[in-house]
Amino acid sequence: MYLSQLKRGGVIWREAEIAYRVNDAESSYALAQEAITAGLDMRSVIKRHGLGEMVDLRALAADGRLDCPVRHPDPAHMFLTGTGLTHLGSASARDAMHTSENSEGLTDSMKMFRMGVEGGKPGPGETGVQPEWFYKGTGAVAVAPGDALVSPDFALDGSEEPEIAGLYLIGPDGTPFRLGFALANEFSDHVTERINYLYLAHSKLRPAAFGPEILVGELPQDIRGRSRILRNNEVIWEKPFLSGEENMSHTISNLEYHHFKYGLFREPGDLHVHMFGTATLSFADDVRVEQGDTLEIEAPQMGLPLRNPVSRAELHIPEVQPL
Incomplete structure (x- = not known):
């Protein structure tokens, strides 16, 4: 399981070659804070948020739209x-x-x-x-x-x-x-x-x-x-x-x-x-x-x-x- 984030806000979850936006997730930092507060791991927090639209992660990287992942x-x-x-x-x-x-x-x-x-x-x-x-x-x-x-x-x-x-x-x-x-x-x-x-x-x-x-x-x-x-x-x-x-x-x-x-x-x-x-x-x-x-x-x-x-x-x- 992989996480990345966009420069303009938003978190991407990827497993194998399929990547999705994480619903209502502004940053990896915020997700991690949520996980600590709730006593959950990152996978469980993302499951709780749910997944949105599918994205082309390689295209986002090529366009320079990915930020540091946290x-x-x-x-x-x-x-x-x-x-x-x-x-x-x-x-x-x-x-x-x-x-x-x-x-x-x-x-x-x-x-x-x-x-x-x-x-x-x-x-x-x-x-x-x-x-x-x-x-x-x-x-x-x-x-x-x-x-x-x-x-x-x-x-x-x-x-x-x-x-x-x-x-x-x-x-x-x-x-x-x-x-x-x-x-x-x-x-x-x-x-x-x-x-x-x-x-x-x-x-x-x-x-x-x-x-x-x-x-x-x-x-x-x-x-x-x-x-x-x-x-x-x-x-x-x-x-x-x-x-x-x-x-x-x-x-x-x-x-x-x-x-x-x-x-x-x-x-x-x-x-x-x-x-x-x-x-x-x-x-x-x-x-x-x-x-x-x-x-x-x-x-x-x-x-x-x-x-x-x-x-x-x-x-x-x-x-x-x-x-």
């Missing part, structure tokens, strides 16, 4: 975050970025990766090792499928990271409720990150796209997708990517625990988009994304492909004014 009505109460070095094989690209000819022993990236391999899948009643964690921004940086991922004027790079994201709404008592999962493009500045690992936080303060659909239910154990870069409508780079717990050094529950263990992230009504990392980067293959390129992430188990063009913001020099 948003908070107040962007300041929506948080985009993620974890890194969580996938088997994810350490090689990161390790290469942070290894110099004079390095001795293991880099911090490789140490963190090994910690995950050894302790990222705890047994019942145990707490696993915490992953690398990063912050991307509020709902202000959430980009709809089809819209441009805009690098700031000072960026040294802007390239894709194909990931799976968990989508969560915090209930009245601080309980995180998971709506489901979605494809995500965790757009980052890898040149800035490569200068010094301490610039990682800077490199992540970029927009991110997710969707077009929410997979409602549990995440498949083995997800197989493809990440592509198109230039002038031709594929210039393409590579498979793997996700799901069979291909990860951490369990989803361990990653969720280490995010929501902070009370800051359990404020009632807040919405969280938490990305689970990747092992596939075009940057690691010495490919450089250019303005006008289109980034495409596809994994059939996760719904329709996520496509976004890339652009760059105009020069802006902020001036601080004393009061």
Whole structure:
């Protein structure tokens, strides 16, 4: 079962290739709030609303009419975050970025990766090792499928990271409720990150796209997708990517625990988009994304492909004014 939503309001429910509007549903966020209040799951809430007209979801996506599959009505109460070095094989690209000819022993990236391999899948009643964690921004940086991922004027790079994201709404008592999962493009500045690992936080303060659909239910154990870069409508780079717990050094529950263990992230009504990392980067293959390129992430188990063009913001020099 998949959920998506329209930019001008309205929720779409899809199962197999048939998609319908959900009656009297303005947003996925409102449906999730209703589900929490009523003590129901998303499927039951949609059944209670009923289904309306049939729609051509692929045509809606091609026309740029689909929004992120969930948003908070107040962007300041929506948080985009993620974890890194969580996938088997994810350490090689990161390790290469942070290894110099004079390095001795293991880099911090490789140490963190090994910690995950050894302790990222705890047994019942145990707490696993915490992953690398990063912050991307509020709902202000959430980009709809089809819209441009805009690098700031000072960026040294802007390239894709194909990931799976968990989508969560915090209930009245601080309980995180998971709506489901979605494809995500965790757009980052890898040149800035490569200068010094301490610039990682800077490199992540970029927009991110997710969707077009929410997979409602549990995440498949083995997800197989493809990440592509198109230039002038031709594929210039393409590579498979793997996700799901069979291909990860951490369990989803361990990653969720280490995010929501902070009370800051359990404020009632807040919405969280938490990305689970990747092992596939075009940057690691010495490919450089250019303005006008289109980034495409596809994994059939996760719904329709996520496509976004890339652009760059105009020069802006902020001036601080004393009061």
